[in-house]
Amino acid sequence: MNVRNKILLFGVLMVLLFPRNAFSQSAEERGLRLLSKGKYFTLYGPTNLNISGILSKLDFDYTSQFDTLYEKDSTDLTDILAKTIDSIYLESADILDIHVYSFEGNIKFLFNQNDVEIVFKDYFKQSLGERSFYIADNKTIYISYEDLTLGMLAHEIAHAIMSAYFVVPPPTKVQEVLAGYVEYTLRKKSGNLSK
Numbered sequence: 496m497n498v499r500n501k502i503l504l505f506g507v508l509m510v511l512l513f514p515r516n517a518f519s520q521s522a523e524e525r526g527l528r529l530l531s532k533g534k535y536f537t538l539y540g541p542t543n544l545n546i547s548g549i550l551s552k553l554d555f556d557y558t559s560q561f562d563t564l565y566e567k568d569s570t571d572l573t574d575i576l577a578k579t580i581d582s583i584y585l586e587s588a589d590i591l592d593i594h595v596y597s598f599e600g601n602i603k604f605l606f607n608q609n610d611v612e613i614v615f616k617d618y619f620k621q622s623l624g625e626r627s628f629y630i631a632d633n634k635t636i637y638i639s640y641e642d643l644t645l646g647m648l649a650h651e652i653a654h655a656i657m658s659a660y661f662v663v664p665p666p667t668k669v670q671e672v673l674a675g676y677v678e679y680t681l682r683k684k685s686g687n688l689s690k
């Protein structure tokens with residue numbers, strides 16, 4: 496097969512494999528910038544979103560997972576954010592006892608629930624009524640910065656881990672129970688059961 500035919504075939508395959516607008520981003524997504532990149536997640540957020548705000552909302556000590564690997568006294572906030580998210584990923588994986596070390600996904604922080612709703616509607620043409628969600632197709636967590644908690648993020652990370660691990664996805668209800676368990680365990684551990 497010559498090169499031109501190969502390119503043509505590739506194009507046809509892409510259209511067949513990704514017929515819907517799974518990768519055409521909404522205006523909300525296009526306005527995001529790269530915040531940081533860790534081992535498991537690349538993080539995006541609006542230009543004026545402040546990283547220390549995310550860190551204080553998560554209030555998670557990343558050294559619980561990376562004790563021996565990293566110095567705690569890093570002052571680079573983007574670096575601390577990446578390690579914090581990686582650490583929450585590993586902690587969630589430990590709770591589920593599902594370890595997908597090759598996982599690489601995205602987290603897109605949006606300002607508030609309304610922005611999360613807009614992105615969800617763009618993809619699925621229906622309303623969500625939640626402050627966060629995960630799309631397995633593009634391995635992306637969408638989450639409201641305004642409502643952000645450690646439990647919420649861990650819940651979505653649990654969905655990401657499960658969808659990367661199971662060849663045949665468990666029923667939605669089973670996934671929700673497991674994601675809820677991860678959320679509960681992390682909230683309990685950080686003393687935030689009331690949130």
Ligand SMILES: [Zn+2]
Pocket residue numbers: 650654670671674
């Ligand atoms: Zn869920």
